[in-house]
Amino acid sequence: MKLAVVGGGSTYTPELIDGFARLREELPVTEIALIDPDESRRELVAGVSRRMLAHAGHPARVVATSSVAEGVAGARAVLFQLRVGGQAAREVDETLPLECGCVGQETTGAGGLAKALRTVPVVLELAETVRRHAPDAWIVDFTNPVGIVTRALLDAGHRAIGLCNVAIGVQRRFAARLGVDPARLSLGHVGLNHLTWVRSVHLDGADVLPSILAEHAEELADGLGLRAGLLRRLGVIPSYYLRYFYAHDAVVREQRAKPSRAAEVAAMEARLLKMYADPAVVEKPELLGERGGAFYSEAAVALIASLLGDRGDTQIVNLRNRGTLPFLGDEAVIEAPARITASGAEPLPVPPVEPLFAGLIANVSAYETLALDAALHGGADRVRDALLAHPLIGQDEIAERLTGLLLEAGRAHLPWAVR
Template sequence: MKLTLIGGGGVRSPLFVASALRRAERSGLKEICLHDVDAKKLEIFGGIAAEITRRVQSPVRITTSLDAERALEGADYVVTTVRPGGEDGRVKDERIALSHGVLGQETTGPGGFAMALRSIPVITEYASLLKRVSPDAWLFNFTNPAGLVAQALSDAGFDRVVGICDGANAAQEAVAQKLDVSVREVQAEVFGLNHLSYTRAAYVDGKEVLQGLLDDDSFLAETPQRIFDPAIIRRHRLWLNEYLYYFYYAEKALGDIQADTRTRGEEVRDLNRDLVAQLSAIGVDRDAEAALSAYFAYEQRREATYMHYARPEAPSMEDADKAIRAVGSEAADGVGEGYAGVALNIIDALQTGVECHIGLNLRNGGAIEGLADDDVVEVSCVVDGDGIRTKKIGAIPDGPAQLIHNIKRYERLAVRAIATRSRDLAVEALVAHPLVLSYSRAEPLVDEYLSTHAEFAGEWR
C-alpha cells in the first residue's frame, strides 16, 4: 500500500510519518511518498522523516518527489496539507482582517475566505490529477479551511474525498483519556461544520458518559473546554469545538488578538523560519541527533503556545523558549498524532475492515436534519472495509442550528464565488458571515484580498 502526503515539505510531515510507521504492519503500508513544491523544505523534512524511519528500523520506504504525478501514481491513499502562499499569505490574511476591525484568524471569518480562494484551486488540481492517475485512491484533505475545500471538491464531483480535522474528535479523545480506555472504545455523536461542531454524547460499552463529565470541573479544566466558561457548556449540554470561542467570545477574541504584538500567523512564520535555518545549519545527514532534538523542541514550543490568548495558563513565546527541553529522537513515539491520527484511523479501518467511529467532513446525506443532502458537514461516521458512512444524528438544538445554518450559507456562497470568480458573490458570502455582517466591511475586505492574492486568485468579475 502506498500513502502519499501532499505538502511533505511541511514542518508536520515527520510527525505524520512517525505515526504511520507505528501502524504500518497492520495496514500493509509499504511506501510513504512525500511531495512538495519547495525543494529545500522537502529535503530537510524528508530527511528528518527518513531518519526517524531508520531509527525505528521500519521496512517502509520513504520517498520524496517534486513531481506531483509521480507522487500520486500508484497511490492508494493521499493526504493533502498545503498552504498556498505560505506563512506570509496567512499573515496578510490576518492583518487585512484586523485592519478592518474584524477577526484575523486563518480559518474563521474573512481570513478563512482569503485562504480558501488560494487553497481550493490548488487542491482541486491535485484531486483532478489523482483521479486521472490513481482513480481508486482516497483523498483525505486537511488543507484549510477544510470545510470549504471539502465542499468545493464535493460540488466538483469528487466522490472519494473526505475532509479531516482532529478537532472533530477532541471530545472522543478527551473521554478516552479521562476514563483510561482506547479511543476505539468511545463512540461520539458529532454534528455541525468544520471548526463549528458540537458533540452531544459519547458512549462507552453502550453507556452515555459525556453528560456526566460535562458537570466535572476537573475534566473541563484538563481539556480544550477550559477556554469556555463552564456555565456556557452546561447551558448547552454539549462539548464545544474550540473554534466556537471566536463566536461565543467574539469581541474578546478580537481585542486579545489586536493587543498581541504578533498575530498567530506571524508567530508561526517566525518559528518555522528559525527551524528551517537551524536545521539547515545542523544538517540531518551530518548530525541527526541534534537535528531531531531541534525538531522536537520546535514542536513542543509551537504546541505550548497554541491559542494562548484564550488560555490564561498558556506560556508566552518567551516563557515557552525558557521551558524547552532538549528532546531526543525517542520522542517520536510520544508526540500527539493530530490530523495524522484521523487520516490513519480511516486507512486502518478501510484496510483491515475493523470498524472505526470517527468525526469527518463529507456530504450530509440526511444525517443532520435541516441541512441539504449535498451540504458537506462535520459529522460522526462509521468506517470499515465497506467504506465510509455517516451516522444518523437527526434533529439538533435550535441555538447551534442557527449558527450552523448561517455559516453554511456563507460557505455555499464562498465556494460559488471562488468557482465563478465572482466578486459580488464573495461580498455576499462575507456579509452572510456572523463575524462580518455588513457591506461596508465586506466590500473592502474582498477587494483587498483579491488584490493582495492576485497571483492565486486570477481575474475576477
C-alpha cells in the same frame, strides 16, 4: 502499499511519519512519496522522515519529488496538506480582518474565505492529476478550510473525504482524563468543520458528559476561552473555534494586542526545520506538539486503514450530509460520525440538533456554499455575497470594505482579481 503526501515538505509531515511507524500493523506502508515544490523543505523533511523510519525499524522507503504525477502514481491514498501562499498569506488572513473589527483567523470568517479563494482552484488541479495517475486512490483532505475544500472535491467527482484532528483530540484528552482506553469512548460530535459541538461522551455505552461538565466545567471552559456557566447551561462542549462566535469582540481585542498565530508558527517552523536538518534527530521533536495537528497521524492512519481494509468502523470525518441534518441540503458537507468502508464514508444518524446550534450550522453552511461559488468562479460580487452571509461579518459596509482588502491582498493567487 504506497501513500503520497501532497505538501510533503510541511513541518507537519514528521507527525504523519511517526504515526506510520508506530501503527505499522494497522497500516503496512511500503512507500511514502513526499510531494512539494519547495526543494529545500522537501529534502529536509524527507531526510528526517527516513531517519525516523529507520530508527523505528520500519522498512518503508521515502521518495521526495516535486512532480505530482510521479509522486501519486500507484498510490492507494493521497493526503492533501498544503498551504497556498505559506505563512505569509496566513499572516494576511489573520491580520487584515482586524482592520474592519472582525476576527482574524485562517479558517473562520474573512480569513477563511481568503484562504478558500486561493486554495480551492489549486486543490482541484491537484486532484485532477490524482484522477489521471492514481484513479483508484482515495484523497484524504487535511487542507483548510476542510469543509469547503472537501465540498469542492466531492462536487468535482473525486474520491475524497475530509479529515480534521479536533474530534480525535477531544476524544484522546477525555480518555486520558478518565484513565481509559480511547477505544472505549465515542463522541456525539456534530456540526461543520471548525463549527462543532460534543453533545455526548459515551464510555462503554453510558453518557458521561454530564458528570464531566459537573466536575470539570471550569477547567474545560478555561481551555476554550469561554465561561464555565455557558458550558453548564448548554450542556455541551463546543469546539474551541466556537469562541470566535461566542466571544467575538473579546477575541478581536486580544488579537489586536498580540502577534498573530501566523508569526508564532513561522518562528516555530524555522526552529523545526533546523532540527530536521540535524542528522542526530531520529524522532519527532517535542516542539512539533506546539505546531498544531496533534493526533493527526492517528486519525489519518485509522481512516486510510478503514478505507483500504473495509473495516466498517465509526470515525468522525467530513462528508456529504445526505439527510443527516434535515435542515441542510444533501450536498452540504458536515463533520459527523460515519461508517468507513471500502466504499467510503456513510453518515450515521444523529439525534435532532437543538435550534441554538442548528441555526448557526445552517447559516455557516450557506456561507460555505457562497464561498465555494466565489472560489470556483471569482468576481468581487460573489466574494461580497459570501462575506455578507457570514454571521461574523454580515454588514454591508464591512463586507464591501473587506472585499476590496481581500482581493487587493490576494492578487498574487487570484488571477481574476487583477484589474
